[in-house]
Amino acid sequence: MADLFNTSAASETANAPTDETQAPRPLADRLRPQVLSEVIGQGAVLGADGPLGAMLGAGALSSLILWGPPGVGKTTIARLLAQATDLHFVQISAIFTGVPDLRKVFEAARMRRGNGQGTLLFVDEIHRFNKAQQDGFLPYMEDGTILLVGATTENPSFELNAALMSRAQVIVLTRLTLADLELLTQRAERALDRALPLKAEAREALLEMADGDGRALLNLIEQVMAWRLKAPLDRESLSKRLMRRAAKYDKNGEEHYNLISALHKSVRGSDPDAALYWFARMLEGGEDPRFLARRITRMAIEDIGLADPQAQARCLEAWQIFERLGSPEGELALAGAVTYLALAPKSNAVYMAYNAARRLAKKTGSEMPPAHILNAPTTMMKEQGYGAGYAYDHDAEDGFSGQNYFPDGVKRPVLYAPPERGFERELKKRVEYFARLRSKRQGERGT
Template sequence: MPDLFDTPTTPDAKAPDTAPRPLADRLRPKKLAEVIGQPQVLGPDAPLGVMLESGALSSLVFWGPPGVGKTTIARLLAFETDLHFVQISAIFTGVPDLRKVFEAARHRRANGQGTLLFVDEIHRFNKAQQDSFLPHMEDGTILLVGATTENPSFELNAALLSRAQVLVLDRLSLTDLEHLAQRAERELDRQLPLTGPAREQLLEMADGDGRALLNLIEQIAAWKIDAPLDPKSLQARLQRRAAQYDKSGDAHYNLISALHKSVRGSDPDAALYWLTRMLAGGEDPRYLARRITRMAVEDIGLADPQAQRVCLDAWETYERLGSPEGELALGQAVTYLALAPKSNAGYAAYKEAMRAAKTTGSEPPPKIIRNAPTQLMKDEGYGQGYEYDHDAEDAFSGQNYFPDGMKRGVYYLPKERGFERDLKKRLDWFVSLRAKKQKGQDT
């Protein structure tokens, strides 16, 4: 029976010679050794190299950005293991289509032919659709190779992940892209009409995406020009490729983590870079304003109490000016945070106090610090023995404010940095006064 979504198994299967073929299709590798990049996956001691050498290929999930070879590698795996290659996309495939794919694979298996089912954008399938693969993976009807640009930990079911090995494919390096450009020039039988700097700019424009690079090269090859183009001329003719960024995807969390850690690491240049990367990708500046303010609270705290105010002012400035001028205020706030003294003492103290609050249950305050607005409460001893600190020596009574019978907690441990250095001196002074008064009461 004919196969749904059937794709030629051999990688060198071609359309008729009269049909125009894109450069990316003409340069498609015919064996794994021709794949550019991904040595961490394809090398002799890398996972796929070891699997092919041992003849034991397992189900896989390729995780990586667009244009790094996920589809090509899957097709070549089928060819090199003599499996029938079937390709589907989760975007266009429903449950009835999946049933036909599985049925065709069963017939193929009965005739002695295995099936490598390549599922592009596999993270787009819902839980029920992902679960439908499991029995066919377990009984050997299919060898599943999924491809995703999103973090499999968040997007794929645990049951599916437990039956497949996740392999991470990296964006192509500038060296990889240069090798690809040279391969394209050999196919075209001519050099690209670019100066050295313009060629470097072209590779940067591809942003690690091999398919994007070949599309750009195909455009350039069609131009009729008399002299090599410089970077300015190339930029005028080509639209720079939009940066890969998904405001709700893995890139979003990776970049906000990079921004936060650059601020924490006191690197204003790196912090500004990640901030502008997110803004250039279309991130909501209000989200960034909130996260920047959070950094001031968590990572700087009382080492520089002014930092929080700087962030709130920047947030308000953005609300008043909007984009793009208001974004400059966010950049200035990020620079201030990166250069500010760092302390998470307040953050750590709050978490430790919260832990103690949850473990001590409903312990009431000691009676000496409870208000006594009624006679009954006075009779119960509320407020008796309370010392008004302003009337005490040094305006410090040293009384216990924790619940009776509860061991005194020590949560706030200020750092010897910034304004907290002064706070630590005050705290140490109060600790010594408290110990002194306690000693006096004991004697």
């Protein structure tokens, strides 16, 4: 059972000479870095000033959570950390490992420790363990039986429990840039002893297809090299032979929230190009257009408000068009609404006024309205003074009485403060006009 979790043995087998009956090792495995300095694209964490580089320099490696997208080197880095610190490397996957297997791993690590060797336990997809299973690692981390290195593509702050997070440092690994992928391509060409049979624009397209995933790129390179082409391919010919890798997008995960945040902030920032880009990214990732219709309507309410009263109507109209026409025509209507919102004048005055009104409502509790604006449907209520002194605004000069409508004892606040933008310029004039009239009426009443 120990061999089941020990990929050191598996690695030794993979590096052994092959005979004619064995399939050739995948390119991604053959090009796996042998030392940390060979890892491409993660210099920010592995460099001398990076968190891992600093730990190794000080000789004090701690438990880690490696968080990053697929194909950026999480497994490789974990293996090389064990090599750099003379720890026995054990790898398990949270998908295939149960509690009995974990007990055997911990017991083997304890025996190994008794013989003077530590264990680096690498747990792939650690977020797949439930919170109770995650707690099972804690005593073995605390007593030094294992040094835990977990790998996850999900946000650890959402998926891992607080106790585990407090005992492990989170290291963020980033997707590979096009420059990183080009370096990896050159490394593959040297290993294969020939250049990719692609024209410059097709080579760039191949890197884009990998979408920041080094392992995916090497798999694509293997496919291209296997074609044994007589002449280099151009971009169009390559696109016909290879399917573009689907963009990473989880409709229920962090990526969903990251992209809707980017769309919302692009609209708020009056950038129609960026807004359309994030809108398209979400649709291409399989997002439900109805979710987007609802959210862009929210943007109109929150960030445009009365600066352009037509914005909300435009969103609702686009939403209705989508419901009637479906895709793709309906999506074009939503794209039009996104563009309109990005270019509309912005104001959060109503949004801020409403929040201020809610805070005031909570603060004042169950204060009664002033008696003069209370309804008095019964004789007893009239005798109690309900409705007494109410001034009917239509009978007042300028159709405005200027009476107080807040509870007695509550100082009149200013909740709605329209800016000098869009239609709210006109509303600001009205607010100021009624404020002047109110002051005049109060002077006339001596209040």
